[in-house]
Amino acid sequence: MSTTITLVIRRQKPGDSGSFFMEHQVEADGKTVLDALKEMRDTVDPSLAFRAQCKSGICGSCALRVNGSARLACSTFLSAVQIEGRVVLEPLLNFAVEEDLVVQDRPFWKAIEAIKPWLWSDKGYEHEAVVPPQVKNGTDCILCAACYSECEVQAVKPSGYTGPAGFVQAHRFVADKRDHGGKERLKLLETEGLWSCAHSYNCSEVCPKDIDIGGAIADLRSQALAAGLGRNAGGRHVAWFTRGVRRNGKMNEFWTLAGTRGWRIIFDLPTGLAMAIRGKIPWPWGKKAKSSREVRRYFRSKNQ
Amino acid sequence: MSTIRHDIVIIGGGVAGLRAALAARDAGAEVGLLSKVHPIRSASVGAQGGMAAAMNNVQDGDEWKAHYEDTLHSGAGLCDADAVEVLCREGPDAVRELDAAGVLFDRFDDGSVAQRPYGGHSKARCCYSGDKTGHSIVHALYWQCVKKGVHIYPEWYVWELIEEKGTVCGCVALEIRDASVHLVQARAVVLATGGIGQLFSVTSNPFASTGDGIGLARAVGARLRDLEMVQFHPTGLYPRGILITEACRGEGGYLINAENKRFMFDYDPRGDLATRDIVSRGIQTEIDAGRGIQGLPCVGLDVRHLGREEIMKKIPQAAQIAREFANIDLATQILPVSPTAHYFMGGIAISLNGEVYQEGSSQQVIPGLFAAGECSCLSVHGANRLGCNSLLDGAVFGKRAGVSAAAFARGSDQISVPDVRTSIVSEEMHRWTRGTRLDISSGQLRARLQQGMTARTGVFREDQGLRKQQVEIQEIRNQMNSIKYLPRKGRAHQAIERKELLHSLVIAHMMVEGARKRTKSVGAHWRIDS
Known part of the structure; x- marks a missing residue:
């Protein structure tokens, strides 16, 4: 028995700011989103614009939003994603739309280029360069920009933010023994927004290659701290947050904020007082968590 | 419309194109790389298994000679032995260069590049990066090109090559984004446009593998060879x-x-x-x-x-x-x-330095034109390519083409081209978009071509089927005037799909002809009626 689904495609003419939806019925059985798009272009509307290449999930061309979340069109089966018989296709978020499902990807490539994702080395071939396995994970990245689309920080369009894919590239080079970037790389990352990530982990969630992008960013941050970097609000936030957990087995909101803001906390005083009056601020010298001993042991075992 | 100038223009952004760009850049040339898809999306990223090179890291007594023998044996007598020697001798260095460029080859515990056995190889000589070797190489080469200042034009489509006084000196290209037409001038042009998998309905190749470069070369009188030789991956x-x-x-x-x-x-x-x-x-x-x-x-x-x-x-x-x-x-x-249709052993006939031969000749080259990688044919792969030899081919001969293109460019003056072609191309596209609207699309015609090719020019071939396919190709060509268009400002994909189909039809026609002529089975070309 065949299932028919309604394909809803958001379309936009080049140069227009407004978009419109086009609906079409397709047979869904065994078909991917890309199969359906190709069929649409070949039999219904040859002007329909979308990007696609390898149809095997390895070239990264065809990322778009399927029922609201970023995916690869070629490896997404209609039957698996349809909701009440409908599949809505839209261009990626956080990009300007060029035409229909095609986005202007230049800013994405530029943002990645900013972290200089090439081997910093003039040594040439090194026989003994064993590369640690954690590098491997990052090299799976196909630069499809699904993470870029779902990134909450990217949504506010900060300047100097390489974005999740950029951090993945950087992580791979920082761990690469052949690379002599070391601290310089981490410094560069600080200017490219290492401390701006708001760890929503949306990137890890949508990555079609299952790369732990959020984890990579966290790891880069601890490496930056270990290298004596992170002398900014982001770095201090991590330090004071950890300090609270190590000492008391739980985070302390007051000291985390105070530590992060430093002397600038005087600007927060009016808000702080108003909150304190309404009992919204926990006591700075509050009780320890029941498991605080265990937590301290854990920190000792991790040598921190 | 604008005019762009570079010493060298590379067409295609896979392993061969990127390697050529890098080599030409290292030789001091100023390089532009045009690719109809972003280089990171090239067919090369789909190369999985690895890259063969007699590094002898397993210490099983491997040497270039053994690699050479295996390649010749697999090619079933159709290989050019000199070319195979170059391929196998330069293999280990090609791997080391890529490693130094940032490619993460898997390693043995002692730190040497890991090697594993592979189909048709007598020794374990396949260097790999998991099963994403092509991906790993393309990413490293692409960013090296960015770093070294190669001008990259992603999503630019080359419409035709420009020839002036018998020398190739540029091309007319389309910026896909807005279908604008540009004149690109160069002292030398390198074709690295990849294969022809999209001639078949079942293929491992991406949509872009339509044989454009082979069609472009043919249009300026290049010699094509071994066109019936298509590898079907098991x-x-x-x-x-x-x-x-x-x-x-x-x-x-x-x-x-x-x-x-x-x-x-x-x-x-x-x-x-x-x-x-x-x-x-x-x-x-x-x-x-x-x-x-x-x-x-x-x-x-x-x-x-x-x-x-x-x-x-x-x-x-x-x-x-x-x-x-x-x-x-x-x-x-x-x-x-x-x-599944996987690799094209045939293509544009080239010399060891990537120069493109003129039709009917194995000495006269077309000045200013070079080719490398899958679109070219040396032939190092003969009638059947060995696994892991295609990335090697792209790296070794891509580099050689880049080096010799740079040398050629140094010794030649920029021929200035009168800008007549851009308006002609614009006019042609315009005419297409106004074309008679009947109910057939480029995609449907291509599907028809593909089904016929897979059924009749596949793993097994026979004269009757091939003859039928010749008729079929002619019919498809006749129908091209009925392709429907929806006139719309914006991306040029409608015109490009049509142009790609034209290239594919030219190659398909010659492929079937070649398959009919070669009545004896050899390598990947198997006649059940021979």
């Missing part, structure tokens, strides 16, 4: 044709038929690791004899005995493709596979 995921790497068998997997029998030893003493032409014929014979698994036209690829851990370590991408596209767990289930 293990395309049924029914989509997605590539399942040969590494699955290199690591110990094997093929079985409906009777649960390992049938490959019936065809060749090397069994599952015989060369690709033999394995593809073995599979096709089993299928044609009704021994396909589950009553389908496919056989089973079994890697279950490797265990989950080994699978995830050695062939993770194959496991992911199986899971995503067939809902199959390689650790517990058998994967349905069948032959």
Whole structure:
């Protein structure tokens, strides 16, 4: 028995700011989103614009939003994603739309280029360069920009933010023994927004290659701290947050904020007082968590 | 409309194109690279298994000579021995250069680049990066090009080459984004546009593999050779044709038929690791004899005995493709596979330095024009390419083409081209977009071409079918005037799909002709009526 689904495609003419939806019925059985798009272009509307290449999930061309979340069109089966018989296709978020499902990807490539994702080395071939396995994970990245689309920080369009894919590239080079970037790389990352990530982990969630992008960013941050970097609000936030957990087995909101803001906390005083009056601020010298001993042991075992 | 000038223009952004760009840049040339898809999306990223080079890191006594013998043997007498010698001698250095450029080859514990056995190779000489070797190489080369200041034009489509006084000195190109037409001037042009998988309905190649560069070269009088030589990879995921790497068998997997029998030893003493032409014929014979698994036209690829851990370590991408596209767990289930059009051994006839020969000649070259990689034919692969030799081909001969193009450019003046062609091309596109609107699209015509090619010019061929296909190609060509358009400002994909189809039809026509002429079976070209 065949299932028919309604394909809803958001379309936009080049140069227009407004978009419109086009609906079409397709047979869904065994078909991917890309199969359906190709069929649409070949039999219904040859002007329909979308990007696609390898149809095997390895070239990264065809990322778009399927029922609201970023995916690869070629490896997404209609039957698996349809909701009440409908599949809505839209261009990626956080990009300007060029035409229909095609986005202007230049800013994405530029943002990645900013972290200089090439081997910093003039040594040439090194026989003994064993590369640690954690590098491997990052090299799976196909630069499809699904993470870029779902990134909450990217949504506010900060300047100097390489974005999740950029951090993945950087992580791979920082761990690469052949690379002599070391601290310089981490410094560069600080200017490219290492401390701006708001760890929503949306990137890890949508990555079609299952790369732990959020984890990579966290790891880069601890490496930056270990290298004596992170002398900014982001770095201090991590330090004071950890300090609270190590000492008391739980985070302390007051000291985390105070530590992060430093002397600038005087600007927060009016808000702080108003909150304190309404009992919204926990006591700075509050009780320890029941498991605080265990937590301290854990920190000792991790040598921190 | 604008005019762009570079010393060297490279057309195509896969391994061969990027390597050529880098080599030309290192030689001091100012380089522009035009690619109809972003280089990171090139067909080369789909190359999985690895890159062969006699590095002897396994210390099994490997040397370039052994690699040379294997390649010649696999090519079934059609290889150019001098070219194969260059390929095999320069292999190890090509690997080291790529490693230094940032490619993450897997390593042995002692730090040397890891090597594994591969179909048709007598020694373990396949250097790899998991089963994403092409991906790893393309990414590293692309960013090296960015770093070194190669001007990259992603999503630019080359419409035609410009020839002035018998010398190729640029091209007319389309910026896909807004269909604007540009004149690109250069002292030398390197074609690295890849293969022709899109001539077939079942193929491992991306949509871009339509043979444009071969068509462009043909239009300026280049000699084409071995056009009937298409490699069918034995293990395309049924029914989509997605590539399942040969590494699955290199690591110990094997093929079985409906009777649960390992049938490959019936065809060749090397069994599952015989060369690709033999394995593809073995599979096709089993299928044609009704021994396909589950009553389908496919056989089973079994890697279950490797265990989950080994699978995830050695062939993770194959496991992911199986899971995503067939809902199959390689650790517990058998994967349905069948032959898929994979690699073009034929192409633009070139010299060892990538110079393009004129039609009917093996001495006269077309000044200013160079080619490398899958679109070219030396021939290093003969009638059947060895696995892992294509990335090597792209790296070794891409570099050579880049170097010799740079040398040529140094010794030649920029020929200034009167800008007449851009307006002619614009006019042509404009005429197309106003074309008579009947009910057929480029995509539908291509599908018709593909079905015929797969059915009649596939693993097995016979004269009757080939003749039928010639008629079919002519009919498709006649229908091209009826292609429908929806006039719309914006991306140029409608015009490009049509142009690509034109190139594909030219090549298909010559391929079928060549297949008819070659009545004897050799390598990947198998005539059942011979």
